[in-house]
Amino acid sequence: MRRLLLVSLTLTLSLSGAKAMAQESFRVELGRDGETIGDMRPVFLEFKTRPMPAISPTEVARRYQRLFDNSDEPEVRIDALNRLSNIQKVTDEDVSFSNEREQQVYRQALDSYESILDRGSYQGRLDELLYQMAKAHAYTGQAEESIDRLRQLVGLYPSSTLVPEARFRIAEAAFSAGDYAVAESEYSRVISGDGAESLKTKARYMQGWSQYKQGPSAWKRAGETFLAVLDRFSGETDSFRRIPTDDAELVEDTFRIIALMAADARGANSLAQWLDNVGGRGYAYLLYDRLADYYASNARYEGSVTVNRRFVDEHHNHPAVPAFLAQNVDVWLMAGRADRAREARADYVTMFSETDRYQTLTDSDRQRWQTFSRSLADYHYDQAEESAGDRKREQFRLAANYYRQLAPRVTGPGEVLRLSGDAFLQAGEYRDALTGFRQAAYDTSGYPGAGDAAWAAVALQRGALDSRYALSATLDDLAVEAERFAEAFADDSRLPGLNADIATRLLAQGRHNDALRFAEAAIAHPAASGQERYSAWLVAGEAFVVGESLGLAENAWRKSLALLESGQLPDKQGKDTESLQRQLASSIYYQGEQAAEEGRTDQAVAHFQRVESALPGSDIAVKGRYDAANTLLKADRWQAAINELNRFRADYPNHELTSTVSEKLVFAYQSSEQPVRAADELMAGAGAETPAWERQLRAAELYHQANAHNRRNRIYVAWLNGAEAALTPPDSGAHIRNQTMRQRLIAADVEPPKYRAELVEQELASRWHSEETLAWAGRAAMALAEVEAVQFADVSLQHPLGPSLEKKQQALESARERLAQAEQLGGDALRSEILFRRAELYRVMAQDLIASQAPADLNELEAMQYQMLLEEEAYPFEEKAIKLHAQNHQRLADGEFDRWVEQSLQVLAKLFPGRYDRDVRWMTWNEESNDGA
Structure with missing residues (x-):
């Protein structure tokens, strides 16, 4: 196992001591008091800080060795031996005897020492002599004799400078003999004496060992003793940063034994207690480290980690905390426990995850923190990919959090941020995922995957809109995300497809201006595919239509059709083509409507x-085509409209709109003052949805306006003679229309008697009248009465008188009936004529009776009587005639005078010449001009 203390805690050593002493120089003086060696005073060394003399220490030592071998004087030999020892101390060169020779020398020296002591006289110091004797005994293996001499030295010369070392060697002897309590006591005397601090330190160190060797009951004292040793070195070595080579082993052993004692006791608890007893120490972390190291080297891994954790828990802010936590990772790796090593890494990362804590780390510790964080993040990410369900999400969540906290602490964090976003996404933390993707894309520089990270943010927003992710996102959010993506990654080939998709979504929400903006961006992108441009053009077309930019809409539909026809979209043929053609046609049509509303007739028609x-x-x-004609009609472009309507009818004879063309042609013909053509159009079937007779009657009216009376009359006759007229429900309009026809036929001399009779008959039978129909009917009745009067006059009275008279009376009744009809219908307008014609009927009856032929077989008297009877029969008629003519004459008093009054006067003049046959001038009476004269 590596040395955790000196390596992991970066404790460094520096050498001093021997090198420093090697800088001092000395000189040797020989033959100062005599010519021979026997006459010389003992050699002495003078130490000065100056350059070494020309003679080498080896040569000096060689001469002293020769002096020792050749001299018979005990004092000289002992002094030579002392000098050799001193030379060895102050030089780096090996000038001593060999081991075998040294044993021989010291056996010989013992004799000299004994000789000097026996004589009781010695020019030098006896304490030194005793010290050297003890040393000689030691070299020759006479330990007890050596210790006796040292005790003798201490007892006889307690103030000697050699006493501290003597006591030390006495203590060592006790220690070697296993008499640890005595050794502890002797070491205590060294420590409390006047010796050098270095010797006291060694004594304190050995005192600690003496206490340790006495067993657990003395370990509390041993711990405090060893801590005292470390206290001294801590102060002298800048807290163990620069340990001299000569002291390194002692320091190391001190740390080791404290760890050993703690391990054998209660571990970290004992160590903590010993430190508490002395009020704590700044180098305590080294002790904890050595204890942990000891446990680990003995495969007690759990104990090692516990010690490290104990230090961390009790010294939360200590600079060594990172090293302790990192050491736990190494311990578990040594133990082959990758899972526990991972937990240790997690502890390390967690401890310094907060910014203020992280800032306290050194550069190397920060690098370790970053390494641990990344390894943990990658581990959990890999675990998530191999898991399912809740565990999968939890592993991704852990990975995401590690990536996220690592990102701001590494150079070039783009990939880490992107991984955090991806992990959060798969963990279902969509808002955090979005943040990670955005930071990777826009908050880092030089990250090659920035575009993909930005796209992931876009995809997340879009997925939220499509209900794939439980993220609160609106179409505006996606639009803003897309615009940010476009600004940063304008050349990205995925951008046109994104813009086209957003445009389609905006269009579905009725946000046509926004939809158009994204559609135009998709179309303009050089990387747009045929499918993407196609979708964008469709959106643009719809938006243009809503915005009434119909020309632009037409262009959009044409572009879309061009893409379809190019073969780039094989899956969009058929139905899409038909739909687009209809959209194109509609946009053109709407342009026509727009132009027509604005009064731009030519553009609208085009x-x-x-x-x-x-x-x-x-x-x-x-x-x-139909509306083109209508537009021309509305613009009063009659002939152009007529031509367009005729072409429309010719091109689409079976279309439902064709049935209205004739009516429009009729209107155009009428408006352009072509009534005959309008009527012809009606007769040809204009307005087929209306009854045929209605169209014909309208045509008849148009013929009438054009004075095409023959064509008109044929329609009138057919109508009046047909069953349709008889079946038409009677009303005012129908009555007046039919009476007008009859009147016009009469005026055109088409079967006047018939239509006069019908005119009178219909007027008498109708509930609806007009002044015109009454006048027409009255005049017709008068005309019929005139015919009846002629027929009445044409009936001659012949013998036998009865039958002819009956016939004539019937004719008279017929004429009287017509006159009665004329009087009923014509009223005052026909009053004069009716009175005249009625009077004339009676006058003619009277004349014809008187002029009738008498029977041939009558004698003169009978003939006279017969004639008188006739006159008696004729007289009433004549009286009636005179009365009626007189009534006509009386109309003069009412200011009425016409030709019928005048004719009545002429008849009266013949009947009563004396009364009526006079020259008179009829004048109109004007009361206003009379002035009462």
Whole structure:
């Protein structure tokens, strides 16, 4: 296992000590007091901080070794040995004896030491002599003798500078002998003495071991002791950042033994208690780390992780927390527990997910956090793809959250954001998915997949509209999303299809202006496919129609048809083609209507006529032709309308509109003052939906207006003689119409007697009259009465008188009846003539009676009597005639004078010459001009 303490916590070491000492120099002085070695004073070294002398330490050591070998003086030999030892301490070079030689030297030295002690005289320090003797005993394997000399030194020379080291070696001996309590006590004396701090540190370290060796009951003391050792190094090494090489092993062992004790005790609890007892330490994290490391190296992985978690929980804000959490990942990986390692990564990520916590991490820790986050996100994403149901959604949700919190902390987060959006989408978190896609698309720079991310946002909005996703989205939301996509990715080949789709949706909502805007964008895109342009043109066409931009609508339909005919849309043939042709035809037709409403007749007619080229033979094409003629009619372009109507009838003889053409032709003919052609049109069948006689009667009226009396009369005669007239329900209009016909036939001399008789008969039988029909009927009755009077006058009275007289009387009654009809119908207008003709009937009757032939077999007297009888019979008639003519004469008093009054006066002049036969001048009486004269 790697060293977690020195590696994972980045504890560094720096060397000092030996190198620093190597910078000092020394010089050797020989032969200062004599010429020979025997005369010399002991060699001594003078330490100064100056350059080394020319002679090397090896050469000096060689000479001292030779001095030791050649001298017989114990003092000289001991001094030479001391000098050798000092030279070895101050140089990096190995100038000592070999191991075998050193053993021999120290055995020989012991004799010199004993000799000096026995003499009781020694020029040097006896404490040093005792120290060297102890050392010599130690080298020669005489441990007890060595310790005895050291105790002797301590007892005899308690103030010697060698005492601290002596005590240390005494304590070591006790430790080696397993007498740990004694060793603890002896080490305590070293610590409390005057020795160097380095020696005290070593003593404290060994004191801790002594306490440890005494068992768990002494571990509390051992823990505090070892912590004291670490306290010293912590201060001297900048919290263990720069540990001298010579001290590295001690420091390392101190950490190790504390971990060992804690592991054998109550683990992190013991460690925490020891630290609490001393008030805590800044390097506590190293102790926790070493304990965790110890557990891990002994395959106690759960314990290792527990220690790390204990430190994290109790030192939440410590800079080492990231390393501890990361170490848990490594521990579980060592254990082969990928699942627990993943949980450890999750702990790490969660701990520093908040921004303020994340900012406390070092660059390497941030990189680790990013790595962990990505691995967790990818893991849950992969798991989701292999799962189903609620687990699938939950795994995607976890992946999405990891991706989302990772994104703002990595360089180039586009792909991470897109993955977050995708994971949220599959987890059913659609609003978060939309945010992820948008951020990946628009909030990052240089991301190659930005277009796909933006498209995913669009697809999500569109799916929401289609109820595939439970996301509150409107068509406006999709439109805004699409416009943002278009602005950022104008060249994307998916854009025209999107715009076409949105245009179609907007059109369905009746938002024609917005629909047109998106449709035009789809059409204009260079990457638009035939299908996309086709859909967009359809929308544009509809929008143009609603906006009454009919010319643009026509263009849209033509473009759509062109795409169909190009073969680019094989699945859109047939029904679509027919529909588009109809749309095209309609747009042209509506242009015609629009132009007609605006009074642009020529343009309207042209548009109406163009409809047929768009959809030949269709109803709208026929209607276009029909409306072209109507437009000309409304514009009073009679001849052009007549020509168009005739062409329409010729081209579409069986169309339902053709039945109305004749009526329009009649109107056009009438309006253009062509009544005969109008009448001919009616006679040819104009208005076939109306009864034939009604059309013929209208034609007759038109013939009448054109003075085409013969054509008119044929219709009148046929009508009056037909059964239709008799079956027509009587009413005022029908009566006046029929009477007018009869009057016109009479005026045209078409069977006058017949139609006069019918005229009189119908007028008498009718409940409806007009001044004209009454006048016509009265005049007709008068004309008939005139005929009857002639017939009456033509009847001669012959013998035998009875039969002829009866016949003449019948003729008289007939004439009188007609005159009565004329009087009933004509009224005052015919009064004079009626009186005259009635009087003349009686006068003629009287004359004819008197002039009648007497029987041939009468004698003169009988003949005279017969004649007298005739005169008696004639007299009443003559009296009536005179009375009636006199009544006519009396009309003069009422200011009435006409030819019939005048004729009555002429008859009266003949009958009464004396009274009526005089020259008179009739003058009109004017009361106003009389002036009362």
